[in-house]
Amino acid sequence: MGEPIPVRPPLDGEPVTETIAPERPPLELNGRDYAIFLLRLAAEIEHGLMVQYLFAAYSLGGPGVPAGRQERVRAWQDTILGVAKEEMGHLVTVQNLLTALGGPLQFNREDYPNDSVLYESGFRLQPFSLGTLATYICAESPGDWEQTNPDQAREIKRQATDESGGVVNRVGRLYQELIDVVGDAALVPDSAFDSGSGVYQATWDAWGRGFRRGERGPAGGGPADDPDPRDEHELVIVTVTSRTTALEALRLIADQGEGFGSPDDDESHFDRFVEIHGELSALEPQEQRALVRSLAPNPTTHLDGQDVRPKAKRTLTSTSAISNPEARLWAHLFNVRYRKLLVNLSHSFELAAQRGGPGDGGPRGALINRSFAEMYNLRSIAGVLVGLALDHADPEGERAGPPFQMPHTLMLAHGEPDRWRLHRDMLDASATLLERIRNAGGTGAGRAYADALTHADRIERDQVELLIAAPQP
């Protein structure tokens, strides 16, 4: 039976704690199925964390940052972006675990508004602040935090509660539950692990660019005596073919988040966030606000709906409509490219690796490279959005931000030609938006980028047409 775990603010009369599951496994599931359930939940959480961290990182900076603080702000930004990339590694490794156990992949995630009791704190896109940072720290915190540093834990948890309106769950609890379940041969027998599934999984070799693996100390950013060494952290991508590798993967992910491993381990997300929190806390509130763009929280392209509220009537879960026509086009484009990234990821898993001669590139490698290209695109489009007003009637008011809206589906069609038709559909949607962006008035922000992206999309579309028409085995 799982230990009690606090999840959400208690309603009147409710007990203050809740277990991950009343029984292990829950009565409707067996051990393997429960592991798959937890892994799919973990995938959603990793995905959600990644997106929230990206949003916070993109919110940092802006014209208001004093010259003397620009370097630190940029360093914080790099730290948070680095953590987001590592969450991407976690997300990919969890897909490997699902593949090894024969479970369905999970690239979906909760969308806002969210009120599920199972998530770490509820998915919200909030600009960087002491409060949002506190929620990240709580989500990534180790189980013994209150014992090792009670004053710090109490203060940061208070800030997180103020920010989120409730208790922020520790992601580490979910991974501990997974480690307990996957490590228990009575729950998940050896036969549940597909030792031959490695070829269908993501590998560090394919995804670990720019990161180090199993090495310590500053690396890629420059030699050790570089005046501005950028610590290169480890990207956790583990191929899973057995209980041993599954447990290794789960421990590495949990360790990278909360850092409960040995002292010489890679600095955990928790540690990195606490460090930034310490620096930020030393500034006056007004000074803190100057370091962050005035991004509207939970931005969306939906102009109406029960969750869309004007600024004056916002709640924690309400969304901010991007009504500025210029920003709306970019926001739609952002959503299309976000979907494209997720479809590329999902599709790359569906294609078996083709291992043979030296010329066996194949579309899987192209999809992986395209996934990286879409990550670059999301960053670029976010850069345009944070410079545009949310509401064209208030040009100096809040800025639009990347909406990260989930597509209507991430399910892939059964046949390869139909999957590639989806790629073509997304490119067509992108082309329509880019055409409108190029022809629209407004500030003209990102126009050179839009031109270049149009060319890149045309090249990709030609290649996709060939794949649609390719003979099927």
Next chain:
Amino acid sequence: MIHELRILPPLAIARFGSAPTPMDNYDAVVRSEDPLGYRRLEPRATLQVDVDSGEITRVFTPAEVSFMEGEEVRPVAPFVEVWALTGDEQLTGGGQLEPLTTALLQVEGASAAGLRWQVQVSNLKVFRRTGHLDDRVIADTDEFSDHARRPLIGRCEHFLAGKTIGLGHVQAVRPTADHPEIRLRFTPAGGFVYGSDREPPPGAPSPDPNLADVVYDSARGGWDGYGDPRGAQRNTAPPNIYAGRRAGGLHVSSGYLDDGCDGLVRVTLELAGGRTLRAFGRIGAGPPTYAPDAMPVRSIADELEQALFGPAVEPDEATFERVEEIVRRGLESVRLMNTAAWNVNENLTGSADVPIMDRSLVDVVALTNLHQSLLVALRSGAAPWFADVLRNHDEAGDFRPPARRKMPAMMRGADAQLLALTRRQVDLVRTLARAPLFPEDGRQP
């Protein structure tokens, strides 16, 4: 007043070609309407020199760029120009450079006839190997002031009697009213291969049909059959980078020479009052470019820039245009490579067992697309994020699997180590990477 002379450019590189008409001028430009495509070769204003008079008789822009004339390659024949440092250097702290013209000479009471040129070039490739002074191939025009075409006749002590190698020719351009500047044109050789007179091994074709002539006297010189002595300091890394054959278990030279060369152009000007001004420039000749719309990711220009300005850039030098140019040259290099094959090339410590990159990623189309996506993203003005994947200069010898993947990947330098960008190029990318993340922060893409 003329204080000093300069020859500009200080280094001019010619390209072999045997066609009678030199290559027309052109530029390789990135078209705004095709930011991810190949550079387009656009014709530019070209000077036509009359061989007999030495005068520039026409300035024209050709309708199209053509590298061939019939079946022959057109040589790239650069001009070097004499410039004068003039002005009051006491007041300005250095004066100014301006083209030396007949009018400027007149002001100084001098004339073009008072200019003396001398061109000395050599091909030291054999000497570089054997260390024998008599293996140097040297051409020297001696001083001249006329405008006739002067051949660069390569002579060598170890050549057969009466044999020489043509290293091209030079011609001082005769200034005219329309073109009063002082110029000299260097036209390189045709790019021919020359041989030695040793009897070929039994069964080998005789003579080699690729040879333009047999010039080297193997009875006196040891180039044919030469092998790098084991452990000699002057050996190159990698070794054996000359045409050769196996003999006694060693790689030995087949005695070939080419008509490449490099050397100095000197100019001397006698002024009234007994003042003499001198300047020199460098010229060299190399093979034609067979991918003229692509630039190498690291070039001699990058080396020179680093030598001149040091390994670090100033913050305002780190611009998107310059970083984009590096990425574009990377893209152009990838397009010319069989990346799937290089990925398992054992000279790069890749092998079929331990490829450099994951095999699924190295399809040349996919890699081209990836580099194109970098170019696209740079156009947004977002700070570069790929500084971490660049290879540092002191990591060129790190052949461990993760380090082999650093960029530029699957390429090696002339020292057989993995290729790294210059420290200055790397610093350029890293400096821009440290800039604020988005253009909204006050930067413009």
